[in-house]
Amino acid sequence: MSVPENLKYAESHEWVSLDEGVATVGxxxxxxxxxxxxxxxxxxxxxxxxxxxxxxxxxxxVKAASDIYAPVSGxxxxxxxxxxxxxxxxxAEPYGAGWLFKVKVADExxxxxxxxxxxxxxxIG
Amino acid sequence: xxxxxxSRSPLHDEHLRLGARMVPFAGWEMPVQYEGIIDEHRAVRxxxxxxxxxxxxxxxxxxxxxPAWLDGMLTGHLSxxxxxxxxxxxxxxxxxxxxxxxxAYRLEADRFLLIxxxxxxxxxxAWLRSRLEGDVALDDxxxxxxxxAVQGSEAAGVGEKMxxxxxVDAPGRNAVIPFETGGGTGYLCGTGYTGEAGFELVCxxxxxxxxxxxxxxxxxxxxxxxxxxxxxxxxxYPLNGSxxxxxxxxxxxxxxxxxxxxxxxxxxxxxxxxxxxxxxAERLAGIEMLDKGPPPRPGYAVLAGGEQVATxxxxxxxxxxxxxxxxxxxxxxxxxxxxxxxxxxRGRRFAARVAKKPFYRPAENIA
Numbered sequence: 001m002s003v004p005e006n007l008k009y010a011e012s013h014e015w016v017s018l019d020e021g022v023a024t025v026g027x028x029x030x031x032x033x034x035x036x037x038x039x040x041x042x043x044x045x046x047x048x049x050x051x052x053x054x055x056x057x058x059x060x061x062v063k064a065a066s067d068i069y070a071p072v073s074g075x076x077x078x079x080x081x082x083x084x085x086x087x088x089x090x091x092a093e094p095y096g097a098g099w100l101f102k103v104k105v106a107d108e109x110x111x112x113x114x115x116x117x118x119x120x121x122x123x124i125g
Numbered sequence: 126x127x128x129x130x131x132s133r134s135p136l137h138d139e140h141l142r143l144g145a146r147m148v149p150f151a152g153w154e155m156p157v158q159y160e161g162i163i164d165e166h167r168a169v170r171x172x173x174x175x176x177x178x179x180x181x182x183x184x185x186x187x188x189x190x191x192p193a194w195l196d197g198m199l200t201g202h203l204s205x206x207x208x209x210x211x212x213x214x215x216x217x218x219x220x221x222x223x224x225x226x227x228x229a230y231r232l233e234a235d236r237f238l239l240i241x242x243x244x245x246x247x248x249x250x251a252w253l254r255s256r257l258e259g260d261v262a263l264d265d266x267x268x269x270x271x272x273x274a275v276q277g278s279e280a281a282g283v284g285e286k287m288x289x290x291x292x293v294d295a296p297g298r299n300a301v302i303p304f305e306t307g308g309g310t311g312y313l314c315g316t317g318y319t320g321e322a323g324f325e326l327v328c329x330x331x332x333x334x335x336x337x338x339x340x341x342x343x344x345x346x347x348x349x350x351x352x353x354x355x356x357x358x359x360x361x362y363p364l365n366g367s368x369x370x371x372x373x374x375x376x377x378x379x380x381x382x383x384x385x386x387x388x389x390x391x392x393x394x395x396x397x398x399x400x401x402x403x404x405x406a407e408r409l410a411g412i413e414m415l416d417k418g419p420p421p422r423p424g425y426a427v428l429a430g431g432e433q434v435a436t437x438x439x440x441x442x443x444x445x446x447x448x449x450x451x452x453x454x455x456x457x458x459x460x461x462x463x464x465x466x467x468x469x470x471r472g473r474r475f476a477a478r479v480a481k482k483p484f485y486r487p488a489e490n491i492a
Contacts, residue, residue, distance in 0.1 A: 036146070037161045039442050040419045042471070058471065060420055062162040062351055062442065 002029040004095055008111055009120035010071040015095065018111060023072050026099040027059065027090065030124045035061045038087040043079035043101055050076060050103065052110050057100055059090065068100060072110040078102040134179040135271040135330040136337050143347050151244035153180040155350055162351035166444045169319050169356055170487065173277030174348035175340035182246030182267040183327060187236040190259040195237060198253060199229065200375060202388040206231045211299040211316050213383050215375050216241075216249060217393030221400060222371035223378070225249050226363065228316055230301040238301070238312060240272075240327070242365050256392075271333025273326050275340050276348075276356075278488060280323035286343035287336070288313075295324050307332025318353060320360035320487045358450060359443050361411050361482025367423055368409060368438045368452055376400055377454065378409045407454040409438070412466060413480035414449035419470050421449040426469040427477075429459050437468070445485045455479065 007015045013031035017024045032038070040060040050056050055067035056076070079101045083089055090098035105111070115123065131154040134140070140147060145156035156177060158165060168174045186195060192204035201214035208231050216224045225245040230238040241249045250265045257263060275283055284295035293304040296315035303310050311328035326336055341347060354364070363369050363378055375384050376397055386398060414421060421440035426433045440451030449468075459466070464479040 036158065037163060039163075042419060058419070062355065062420070063157065065419070065422065 003117045003121045003124075005117045007095070008071075008114035008116065009123075010069065010114055011123060012069045012071075013124075014068060014071045016071045016111065016114060018105065018108070021105055021108070022077060023074070023103045023105050023111075024099050025068075025071060025101055025103060026094055027068060028120070028124075029094050032091045032094045032098070035059060035066055036063070036091075037061060038090050041083040041087045041090065041100070043083070044076045046076050046078060048076040050074065052113075059087070059100075070103065071114060072103055072105050072107075074103040074106040076101055077104045132180070132268075134177050135333040136177045136179060136273075139334050139337050140177065140347075145347070145349060148350070150350060151180060151242070153243055155180055156347075158349040158351045159347045162349070162355060163444045165346060165348040165352035166355050168346035169277045169321055169348060169352065170445060170485075171278060173275065173279040173283040173323070173345045174319075174352065175337065175345035176274040176276065176348050176350075176353055177272075177337065178274050178325065179271045179330075179333060180243035181272060182239075182241040182243060182249065182265070183270045183272070184239040184241060184246075184250065184253070185236065185264040185266055186239060186253075187233075187262050187264070188260040189235050191235050191237060191261050194258055194261045195229070196388055197391050198256065199227075200384040200391060200393070201229065202385045203229055203231070203237065205388070208232070208234055209300055209302070211301055211314060213316075215380070215383060216252065217374070217391075217397075218371055219392060219396070220371075221374040221376075221393040221396030223365065223369040223373065223375060224252060224371060226365050226369055228314070230312065230314060232301065232303060232312070238327075240314075240325075244366055269330055270327050271330045271336070272328070273333070273337055273340060274317055274319075274323065274353075275326065275345055276317045276319040276323035277321050277345070279344070280321060283340065283343040283345050284324060287339045307335075318362060319356040320362075320483060320485070321356075355441055355444060358439055358441055358452075359445060359483065359485040361452065361484060363409065363452070364439060373407075373409075373454065374400055374405075377405045377407055404457070406457060407435075408457055408460040409452055410455045410460040411480040411482040411484060412437070412440075412451045412453055412468070412477050413446075413484060414468065415476040415478060417447065418449060418475045421451040421468050421470070421477075423451075425451075427453045427455070428467040428469060428474065429464070431467075433469070434459055434466075443484055449475075449477075450480070450484045452482075
C-alpha cells in the first residue's frame with residue numbers, strides 16, 4: 001500500500017493526517033524511494049509558526065539535500081526526535097515511525113487544497 | 126552540451142536487469158546505485174564490488190616519437206616507464222592548471238593507453254590532436270571499449286575466479302597486461318579509485334557484459350557511481366571538475382609527487398616551477414567534521430575565525446567513519462592538520478578540522 005487512502009497529499013510529496021486539529025506530516029513512500037536511503041533529517045523546532053508552502057525541514061540522502069514543505073499553515077507542535085539517531089526510519093516506515101513533524105493547523109481549509117490518494121497516485125503515475 | 130542524448134554503456138542492459146537507478150553523468154547514462162550507496166560502499170571495503178567504468182575515455186597514442194611527445198604533454202616521465210606499467214599523471218594547460226588527470230599505461234615501447242575522465246575526453250582529444258608532432262598518432266577508441274573496475278578487500282579471490290580459464294592472471298599493482306577477449310585485445314590494469322585491492326578490465330564493447338557477469342558470478346556486488354564517489358572521497362582522491370580545475374595546479378592540489386619537473390620541458394612546467402619557487406598560496410586539504418551532523422556538500426562555506434576562508438570542492442558522509450568529510454583549497458597557513466574550522470550548512474555552523482588524507486586507511490591489502 002504505497003498511497004494510503006486515509007491520507008491527504010501535497011504535490012511536493014508530503015502526506016498529511018489530521019487528528020483533532022493537529023496535522024502529522026511525513027513524506028510519501030514514492031518520495032523516500034526517489035530520494036533513496038536517508039542519512040540525515042533536519043526538523044523544525046516546536047513553537048515555530050509556518051505558512052503553507054514554506055520549506056520547514058530537510059531530508060538528506062547520500063547524494064542530495066531536499067527541502068520538505070509545510071503542507072498546511074500553523075504552529076509546529078512536535079518533531080520526530082527518533083529520526084536524529086535513525087533517519088532510515090523514513091525509508092522503512094514513511095507512513096508510520098518515519099513521520100517528520102506535527103502542525104497545529106491554523107485553518108483546516110488548507111486541507112481542501114491537498115490531493116486525495118487517487119489524485120496523488122495518478123500524479124506519480 | 127551539443128548532444129542532449131546521453132551515450133549508453135555497453136553494460137546498459139545489465140544495469141536495467143539489476144534494477145539500477147540510472148542517471149545522466151558526463152554525457153552518459155550510468156548507474157548511480159543498485160540496492161543502495163552505503164551498502165555498496167561497504168561491500169567494497171569488506172568484500173568486493175564491480176563498477177561499470179565504460180564511460181571513461183580510452184585514447185591510444187603510438188609512434189616512435191610517442192614517448193618523447195607524451196613527456197612534453199603530460200606531467201609524468203612517460204619515456205622512463207617500464208613497458209607493462211601504469212602512471213597517474215596530469216594534462217595541464219600553459220598556466221599549469223589541470224585539464225585532466227588520467228592514467229597512462231605503457232603497452233609497448235612505442236604504444237600507450239591513456240584512460241581519461243568521461244567529461245573531459247573530447248577536450249583532451251582536441252587539445253592533444255592540435256599538438257601532434259612527427260610520427261605520433263592519437264586514436265580515440267572510447268566508443269569501442271567497455272571497462273569495469275573490480276575493487277575490494279576480497280578482490281583477489283574474485284579476480285582469480287573471474288579469470289580462471291581465460292589464460293591470464295590478475296595484474297599486480299600498477300601493471301597492465303594485454304589479453305585476448307571478444308575477438309580483440311583487452312587490458313587488465315592494476316589500478317583503481319577506491320583505495321582497495323583490485324583491478325580494472327578494459328575490453329572490446331561486445332565482451333563487456335560477459336566480463337561484468339563473470340564478476341557478479343565470482344561474488345562481486347554491483348556498485349554505482351554513488352559508491353565510487355564516496356569511496357574515492359574517503360581516500361582523499363581528487364575528482365576532476367570538483368577538486369581539480371584549469372585554475373588550479375597539481376602542486377596546489379598536493380599532488381606534486383605526480384609532476385616531474387626534472388624530466389625536461391612539458392606544457393605547464395614553467396608555471397609550476399615559478400609556483401614552486403614562490404610557494405603555493407592554497408592547498409587542497411582534507412576536512413573532517415568533529416561531530417555527527419548533516420553531510421557536507423560541495424559549495425558549502427568553510428570558515429576559520431568566523432570568516433569564510435574557502436568553499437568545499439568535495440564533501441559527503443563517510444560511511445566508514447560515520448562523519449562528514451570533504452576537501453577544500455585552504456590558505457596555506459590554515460592547511461595544517463588539526464587546524465580548527467567550521468562549516469556553514471544552511472546558516473548553522475558545525476565544528477570541523479583539517480584532517481590527514483586518506484580519511485580512511487584500508488587494511489594492508491595490495492599484494
